[in-house]
Amino acid sequence: MIQRNIHAGGGIGRAARRLTMAAALGATALAGLAGMASADDKVVKIGVLAALTGPNAADGQETVRGVQMAVEEANAAGGIAGYTFEVVEGDVKDHSAGAVTSAVERLLADEDVHFMLTGYASLTNFEIETMAEAEMPYMLAATSQQTRDIIAPDPDKYWCCWSLTPSFDAYETDVTPFVEALAKAGKIDLPNKTVAIVSSDNAYSKTISEGMKKKFTDSGWTITVDELVPFGEVSDWRPIISKIRQNPPDLVINTDYIPGNAATFLNQFLEDPTNSLVFLQYAPSVPEFVELTGEKSTGIVYNLLGGVIDSPKWPRGPELLKKFEDKYGTKSGAYGVGLYEMTNIYFDALQKVGDPTDHEAIGKAIGETDKKVAEGRLKFDPKTHLAIQGDDYIPITFFQIQSGNRVLISPTQFATGDFQLPPWMTKK
Template identity: 30%
Template sequence: MKDRTVDRRQVVQGLAAGAALAAGGAGLASAVFPTPAIAKPSGEPIVLGLTISQTAAAGVADHQDHFNGSTLAMEEINAAGGILGRPLQFKVVDVDLLNAESCQAAIRSLVDQKVHAISSPFLFVPIPAMDASVAYGCPYVNGNTQRAATDLTAAHPDKYGHIFQMDPSEVYYGETFPIFLQDLEKSGAWKPKNNKVHIVQEQIAYNQTISRSCQEALKKSRFELAAVTDIQYPVQDWGPVIQKIKEVGAGTVMIDHWVAAEYAAFVKQFRSNPLKDSLVYLQYGPSQPEFLELAGRAAEGFVWSTVLGVYADEKGKAFRDKYKKRFPGKVMGLCYTGAGYDIVHMMKDVWEKTGKPEDFKANCAALREGAFRGVCGWSIMGNKRQEAVQYPVGTQDVEKGMSQLYFQVQSRESKIIYPFALKETEYKTVPWA
């Protein structure tokens, strides 16, 4: 709990610095990225609104990542002359991502401030936030990762046509998992001790959706469901769960949770009493920097994935280097750092294409018609749900979708092991074999 408090304080301090930067235009940006030959942006700012959680019980690290990535993009853009010669500016509002009223109030605040577009990391209750944006209608680009929200966009395009999910939905965590297992086995890097999969599932809708989609996908694979065990956030003691994992004895264990600090507690307890030779997969949460910080050496060998991750190709590596230089001294998150960065550059492209940041309809049309290649892959949202096409389920062409990335912690770093076309390294046998 003490570590979370420290992280939250750092978030607030970072946001205060970012607010000063947004208010000051390109002054600080020019100091960080000197471009003396380029005209300083001037005139009425183009304003991007951000919902960034500073005080919520969980999820603050992801939101700080999103803010940092966005800040880096804004600095680059303003240092290079702005957008249409105008400076880019942020309006930042606090949000409790688990509270419907707070999510709705955050969007209303940005609407009242007359922003030209909204950028948001995930909100666990996205629909109230969506509803709060309807009357205003500016482009609202998010990383909510929730099919219930994008299904609503598909069902009511006239109402929600201004809302875009720049990443694929959570259903793919379940749908892709057996594909990953089968491909890893075929590669020869992993030999499962049996074909059973044990799912440990949290109770929020997001995790329940993942569990259901995984169970359906397992029916179409050579792997089979062995058991489902329920957990409830916050998890105070993983001991009973680990005991159940050992009783079931599955060759693969999926921990379908999302909180990094609680994952860190799990891996420490599991390593002291492991299920020998089982592949243990942690859904998403290890993308948050505090996982590696808190878990330390105990994280070695665990596998995790994200449908929205920073690639390790030339473009992704260049971004990682810039980010680490701009925000030194801490573990870099590999999810919303890229999302925040990509959304800012995506909107820059849109505004430069239409030439009219104030024309919301034109800018939404440009988002639908465009294909944006960012550091997290392709955001192609010209479909009924207006969510990014996923690779490898939504498309089998890695250059026509956003790839779900599977990582393994090796030498206290998360390394991409799958899909093989994007891998950084090979899967290694777990230390508890």
């Protein structure tokens, strides 16, 4: 029996794409059946886009493991709505357009793939357009401004696509009041209200740093260093750090998110540190960062939007972090547990809809999610398809690394410890 449904308002476009792929493969005899699934086929493939090779392979491995953990649990429990699951991977390598396109098209060509997800794939998220054209339910957790810019003009067109992470606006605006609050509480000195900002030339890092610069300037700060490095591996930060030392700022920020780059920056900064608080974007959340820096990472501050709330005041966070570490023998950063939760959101939608081939119903069911996940209360903004941000939904969380451990220091309702003055800093 032929089971694939062609839905009004776009199903024909998806069927045509399937036919084109079949023809390109020379499967002319099967062209009339392209896009069709057998009723007897009870295994659903879940496509994962991840950097399995390249500088972000640690994130990629964690991403796949999160999905795999959820799939193994579901299969062991007998499946969902009569279906069991298999994970298939698409390597986005260096996140370039070509690499992402190749991975996406390879997974879309598999007729048994009925859901796709990623931590981050292209950084500009252009693949959302491809998912909409292909009518493929898709979840991601990255570069939220780009997601919003694509979806907000026509949300109904993108019923397929939803983001675990909320608006990244708080990444741009909330570091300034956080640091000023530390000073007001007497935990650090801000004698000059000066900041050095270093960034990488990619959509994620650059967007955040540009927003930060505006916020700091509007708040009366002086930017002493403003540097942008080419995206990719950076082995020598010393020329930039030398500029920072010429006029020691109160705060040093680097928004390059690659763990290896951030670790090299910190190690070289600490060769002759200035009396500055150091904030690094995202990278310290990845276990690899602490492995590369060891005790030198103590004192580093970072934040997360859509990160796991690792606090007994939000039990699901520690529960899933422990489950991941027990299974794989390593700690989860943002994406292991995050992708586990995203996979289970798909399972919730499938349980509700019952038919994995009814992609539009699945996509809309995902959009109706309202549940407590490891990152907070997840509910989507129907205008942007981003998770709603706020202390009562998905909060922005600030962490400090202390003796190799990530300590949640803000917001106070979830805090597991207090800020400690970094060992290279002194206070009057």
